[in-house]
């Protein structure tokens with residue numbers, strides 16, 4: 001502490017916009033909708049690292065690939081904690097793998113994820129992802145206007161089968177409804193951020209707008225209890241009864257039970273980590289896949305080029321499969337670029353620092369909120385030529401590319417808290433993209449005179465960034481595509 005005291009005396013915090021006495025930047029903190037944009041603007045003004053202060057907390061924002069790697073990866077030992085989030089603590093989700101402090105229970109959950117979702121294991125799930133993508137294609141053919149919901153079902157369908165052995169076959173499915181409720185939590189739950197910055201905000205009087213929080217907990221808790229426990233207990237009960245269950249993350253890890261090797265701690269880790277397969281996996285995959293559809297609407301040349309590659313390599317009488325991936329580099333580059341162009345988590349998920357530190361002469365106090373600014377990193381002209389343009393070519397030739405940074409960190413996070421489902425997630429998005437490109441064309445709609453209407457895509461941002469439902473003409477490419485889709489089961 002003596003050393004810390006000295007450092008604090010001597011070294012400045014990273015630069016940042018001017019704050020006010022005592023309350024610091026409290027009144028300057030942009031709200032959820034604008035935070036990514038404002039932080040991007042500030043990154044241009046204040047450089048690779050800037051800081052903000054609110055009572056009791058320092059927020060450090062990292063705006064370049066280098067600063068983020070230097071701290072969150074190279075100094076991962078002290079940058080891998082999570083910020084406590086009032087909402088998730090209140091609903092007993094504070095120790096799920098995503099929100100858990102950096103501790104042995106987090107390591108245990110990560111180990112389970114690694115066994116099930118490590119790079120060399122995820123091909124086990126290809127049949128599930130291929131089947132779910134077929135359902136997606138059929139859905140898009142029958143109800144193209146409902147593309148958003150079809151993609152949402154696809155994303156939820158993959159993770160509910162993989163997590164709990166439950167197949168989502170219709171929009172009325174209870175798991176599908178749960179995933180929709182979670183979507184709301186993910187968006188609105190992040191509004192609690194003000195409360196999380198300082199405990200005084202937890203005691204706001206009921207007339208204060210922030211008190212919506214208490215009602216929000218009451219309303220959302222039942223669904224969150226099912227996602228965080230109910231789904232798991234169903235599988236556990238069936239297995240204890242000796243019934244045959246569909247294989248899943250939950251059932252596979254619970255098999256240790258039959259060998260008498262399961263501790264209460266392990267059971268709890270299976271339950272807590274399983275909850276986040278659904279929570280972390282459904283909405284993110286959905287947002288990315290709809291973002292891809294938006295990208296194709298806005299960038300017809302890229303779409304056409306990807307389709308030409310598929311036609312050349314695969315032909316027109318079968319669908320692309322995972323085993324074709326190496327021969328479809330342009331399609332894969334479209335996936336990377338869709339991820340980069342609008343990162344689904346534009347400010348990642350905050351880490352928290354675990355010790356005082358100094359970076360390039362700047363003081364970073366223990367307990368700071370550390371934000372990796374993916375929006376700034378994916379638009380950084382030092383990493384990307386003409387960063388605002390949608391250019392899949394920037395990653396070619398594969399596998400090395402032409403020197404531009406593959407955006408997988410800025411999309412999936414950093415260091416010891418990197419997305420534990422990223423290989424699975426990438427595969428889900430890839431198969432959806434490849435198969436949609438093989439069978440559909442996404443184009444602007446036409447007006448009464450037959451002219452294309454200029455497409456318009458708007459985004460909403462809370463914790464995640466999504467393309468708001470937009471108007472597009474999503475139609476099978478030709479008769480061959482219709483026939484192909486009709487044969488899918």
Ligand code: HEM
Nearest residue numbers: 097098277280281284285349412413414417419420421425
């Ligand atoms: C396109 C889809 C996805 C995106 C863009 C995404 C992105 C992210 C990001 C940015 C983080 C935070 C990393 C950090 O703190 O530095 C994260 C964490 C996490 N993700 Fe994903 N994710 C996706 C899909 C999935 C899926 C399908 C699963 C589960 C199978 C999953 C499980 C997790 C878990 C468990 C964490 C927390 C890791 C930890 O705190 O140790 N994600 N994800």
